[in-house]
Each structure stands twice: as C-alpha cells, then as structure tokens.
Amino acid sequence: ETGVTQSPTHLIKTRGQQVTLRCSSQSGHNTVSWYQQALGQGPQFIFQYYREEENGRGNFPPRFSGLQFPNYSSELNVNALELDDSALYLCASSLQATSGRRDTQYFGPGTRLTVL
C-alpha cells in the first residue's frame, strides 16, 4: 500500500509569483484535504476535494485554489504569493464512503514553501 506523497519537497518563490503543489493520495482513498502550517503553529484547513469538486473550505482567500483528478491526486495552486504564504503545505487523503461516512485522514510529508 502506497502512502500519501507530495511534490516538491521544498520550493522557493518570490512575492507575486504563482505556485502549484502536488499530492498523490494513498491507494484506495478518494478524498484529499489541504492544510497550511505556519512555523510554530498547528495545521490550518484550506479545503477538501471529493469526486473532483471542492467539498468544504477554510478561511483562505480565493487565490488559493485546487483541483482533483480522476485518479484522486490533487493540486494546490496559490496565486499572487505573499510573504505570509511561507509555510509547510500538507496534503491528507481519506476515504469517503457512499454513505457519507468519512474515515481517518492520513498526511503526506508536506511541501515547504518559502516566499521571498
């Protein structure tokens, strides 16, 4: 069984640029959630994707957007990068049954984004 993977591991961008982060979900999982973790803080929920549609969003502006693909992998896109976007970006996958039951989320290793 393959766990959650993320790429790239580290990334450096400058203010105003755009960035795309990628996540491959654990095999058998159909739901992907994204979190932002600033230094010294707990992860904060950005949004979740299920069946290729956004299925819940935290308090993040529209310049944070995402996609989910038919193979359940996902992308997080951030436009117009700001210095405060520097953080560890975490992806978590889980299985949502047709009944609506949502199972445990398993996290990937994260992508460290630095905005200069």
Added chain:
Amino acid sequence: DAKTTQPTSMDCAEGRAANLPCNHSTISGNEYVYWYRQIHSQGPQYIIHGLKNNETNEMASLIITEDRKSSTLILPHATLRDTAVYYCIVRVGNNAGNMLTFGGGTRLMVKP
C-alpha cells in the same frame, strides 16, 4: 467541532509510560476523539481514535472518561523517537467538510 485543551509541554523518561491528557468538555455525542503526532518538520502521523470505548493499537492506548469530557493518550514505553507534538482533535464522523481543527498540541520531550 468541539474545542480541546492540552498542556503545552510535558517531559517523560525513556522507557516510562507517557500519559498525555486532553480536555474536550463540550464534546457532542457523535464526535470522535482523534490523536495525531508531528515529529519536527514532518507531516502529522495518525495514532489512534475512539468514540466512547477505550482503544488500543500497536502505537498507543486511548482512555476516554465515561462522561467523554476528557481523554488520555498513553504511550506505554516511550522512546526518544516519540519526542513530538501531540494533537488531540475531536470531530464529527460525518460532518460536511471533514476538516481537522488542530490546536496547539502538547510538545512531548522524551529524555534519556
């Protein structure tokens, strides 16, 4: 989702049991208690979860009080590799959005 309260930090001697408390006095009947840990700069690692009964797996035991207002995560024989931030989270099993709300967690330092 209900809010949780955890001590900011704890120490534990290597080989001894680490008991990490969590208060969740406003927990609802359909909310589960989840524990994750995060070793420095890595993604959070799932440890265990429960609803009302005590649970045990290969990593830890979870003891939930009868009124469900608090719980304790027990690492029976802590090792140096258990040094991490431990997060206690309560969430509804079928809530829309399914987000996990992380608090500050407990920084556990296992000492030789």
